[in-house]
Amino acid sequence: MSPQDKTDKTDLGAKVDKLLGTWPAPTLDDAAWEERAASIVAAAQAAPRADDAALTALLAPPSLSPEAGEAERLVASEGPARPVLSGERTMSQQDSNPGSSSVKPPESMPTSAATSKRPSLKELAARASQAGASRPSIPGPSSIPPAAISRPPSEVPPAPVSRTPMPSAPPPRPSEAGKEDSGVVDLNLINKTATAEQIAAAEKAKPATHDLAFEGDEKVAAASAGNVKNLAEAREKKAEKKGSGATWGILVAVVGIAAGVAIVMRGQPSKQDTTTANVGQDKPQVAAEAPKAVEQKIAEAPPPASTGLSLDSLPTEPSADAQKPAQPTGGGAATDSKVAAATPPAGGADTPPAATAPAGPAPTIGAKPGDLAGAMAQAVGGSNEKNDATGEMVPAAGGNKGGNQTIPEQPSQGSVASAVGAVMPGAKACVAGADDVSRAQITFSSGGTVTNVSVTGWAASNGQSGCVKGALKGANVGAFSKPSFTVGVTIRP
Amino acid sequence: MGKPTDRELVEQARAGNAQAFGTLVQRHQRRIFRLAFHLVRTGAEAEDVTQETFVRAYQALDRFDGRSEPFTWLYRIAVNLSLNAIRARKTKRDAVPADDPRIEPLLAEHRSSHGSDPARSAQERQLTKALCEGIDKLSDTLRTTLVLVCIDGMGHEEAARVLDCPEGTVAWRVHEARRKLREHLEKQGFGGDAA
Known part of the structure; x- marks a missing residue:
């Protein structure tokens, strides 16, 4: 593209902006507008109350489907809007790689290439360094906003707040003037054309990359080398300090764990007594004997049977029952703690606890202590009621009595x-x-x-x-x- | 005492003051009509949308929570109604007729700048027609954003509030819409010389 073409394009853009910005609608005289306003007010007062759903829909944000490429832009720029990045991306998609189109362009208008090429790390680094060098907080003579860098002037999107049409174009950068923009930033060219202040500012912003540029500026390079050396020393010291600190930390943690284990070991018997006392008067003796029974019977226990298992015949957490004998869960299966303790975990089929259990605390759900469906229903908050007809558990709340789950509240x-x-x-x-x-x-x-x-x-x-x-x-x-x-x-x- | 603000008018209208609501209508109906006209593209439908916007706003006065300006609120209703009207059309217009109601107002606006040169007028008419075609070919999303920002002159921040999207999205859409418009005009032969 020749400079003349570029100028023509810019002129066309400016012309379009001018036309759009001054595009009126058919006008009426003031009297007609006032008459219309009066009729609107009368209609508003006379109109029947609208449906709430319809009003809500009107007050909601307009349902506009996102454009192709818009979602990518949103992902790329989290948080506040960044029209700069969006513009850059579009430009690079359009110009640098017209062949690799993986995103379908919007059907509304033909586009040359609405691709979804992800920018490489090199491109990102180049953009970041450019943006950093031209930030207003860093001294520099460049008045070109970051949005304008690395894009042709005609492709610069409007500023975030623009009541008037867009300014047509900032002057092209020397490194890009007269060339068709391919979307690729030539770092060498930029380095050559950069001013001393920009170099200093960029160096200040990125001390660790001192060796990438600025070959001619010895002072800056030396200062940067010194900075890097100081940084390395500081990191070594920090690492040493961190190492000794970690050793002390491990020691303290070990002592703490040991103390914790000791406290737990000492506190266990009293805890069991407390649990038993809390549970009630049903089986205090059994509860007290349970730990002993476990110790005695585990040694005598027969090897676990490998067959004959069924869900219904399984005791509910036999080992837990042995350690916490007074817990009502399990349908009183652990009330006979000797039997329960003698029964190996996998061999419950031989001596089903429910069959041998005397009348203890009532089972919470279901008639059978090993009723898996009942236990599941209880876990999700089911009630104790059963459906008489089917025997199924009835949900405690939120059940849809009508069974019309597919019927919407209102038509779509x-x-x-x-x-x-x-x-x-x-x-x-x-x-x-x-x-x-x-x-x-x-x-x-x-x-x-x-x-x-x-x-x-x-x-x-x-x-x-x-x-x-x-x-x-x-x-x-x-x-x-x-x-x-x-x-x-x-x-x- | 100065003019009451929009918020004050809304409060008064909410309290039953129809005159306050009338003032609100007089204050904003032209812009709402202009927005609707550029979205629905016919004067009659734009009138309907304008009236419906204020009728619905009147019915929803008690829902105005004051977080945004009343004007933004009105705009959102107008945009929704305009989009509903567009989507309700059974047939999509493919070509812009020569008597498209959008063309003449724009030509009249620019007629004073180039006098009565017939050649220039014809060229302007062709450009305007091509511009209308380009706008009509845009998707609803791009066209709505373009109309809000570039034609109505709304700021990105305000447009973002109306459309409930980030400002960056508004900027991207405007950029994309302008790019497509330029491409369309270039294909129609409106290069630099046409401008």
Whole structure:
């Protein structure tokens, strides 16, 4: 692209901006506007109360589908908006790699290349260094905003707040002037054209990369080398300090763990006593004997049986029962602690605890102590009730008694649109030749059928309301759970 | 005593003062109409949208929570109604007619700048028609954002509040819409000489 082409492009952009910014709508005189305002106020006061859902939908943000490439831009720029990055990305997608299109361009307009090429680390580093060198906080003569760097002037997106059309173009950088922008930044060229202040500022911002540039500036290089050396020394000292600190930390942790173990070991018997006392008067003796029984019977226990297991016959947590004998969970299976302790965990089939358990605390759920379904229902908050007919557990709360989970609260926009669209030709036929629009309020019952249609406008004033009502009554939006749903439609001739 | 602010008018209207609401309508109906006109592209529909915007706003006065300016709130309703009107159309217009209502106001606006040169006028008309075509070919998302920012002159921050998206997204959409418009105009032969 020649400079002339670029100028033409810029001129066209400026022209478009000018046209867009001064594009009026058809105007009326002041009296007409006032008359219109009065009619609007009258209509607002006379209008029937709109459906809450419709109002909510209108007050909600417009549902605009994101453009292709917009999602990537949002991912790339978290937080506040950064039009700079978005513009750069688009430009690089468009210009640098037109062949590799992995994102479908928007169908609305043909684009040369709406690709989704991810910028390489090299590109990112180049952009970061450029942005850093031109930041206002760093002294430098460049007045070009970061947004303008590495892009052709015509591609610069508008500033975040712009009441007036975009400025057409900042002057091109010397390193890029006269060249077609390929989206690739030539670092060598930029280094050559950079001013001393920019170099100093960039060096200050990135001391660790001193060896990448600025070959001619010995002072800066020496200062940077010194900085790097100091940094290395400081890191070594920090590492040493960190190493000794870690050793002390490990020692303290070991002592702490040992102390904790000792405290736990000492506190265990008293804890068990406390648990037993809390549980109640049912089996205090058994509870006290349980730990001993465990110790005695484990040695005598037969080897675990490898077959004969079933869910129903499994004791519920036998080892836990032995250690916490007074816990009611498990349907009192551990009340006979000797039997329970003698039963190996995997061999519960031989001596099912439920069968041998005397009357203890009532099981919380289900008749069988090993009822897995009951236990699961309890875990999710189920009630103790059972469905008489099926034997299934009844959910404690949130159950849908009607079983109509698929019925929406109100018809969707799509179903309303399709239902109304299906009968609209008939309604339009009623107002053919009209010189004004007609409006209708259609009320649907929960079954989805039309229960009422009120017609206003041309059709009402010209005796066509019956025809329109007849046409619109055929609409059906499908069942919904609300008692009724009203939607307004405009019928244009 | 100065003019009441929009917020004060909303408060008064909420308390039942219809005159306050009328003042609000008079204050904003032109901009709302202009926005709707550029979105729905016909004067009659734009009038409907404008009236409906204020009627719905009146019904929803008690829902105005004051977090944004009343004008932003009105704009959002207008944009939603305009989009509904556009989507309700059964057929999509493929070509811009020569008597497109958007063309004449723009030509009239710029007529004074180049006098009565017939050749220039014809060129301007062609450019405007091509511009309308380019705008119509944009997606709803890009066109809405372009109309809000470039035609209506709304700031990115305000447009972001209306559309409920980040400012960066607004800037990106505007940039993208302008780029596509330029591409379309270049394809139509409006290079540098046309400008």
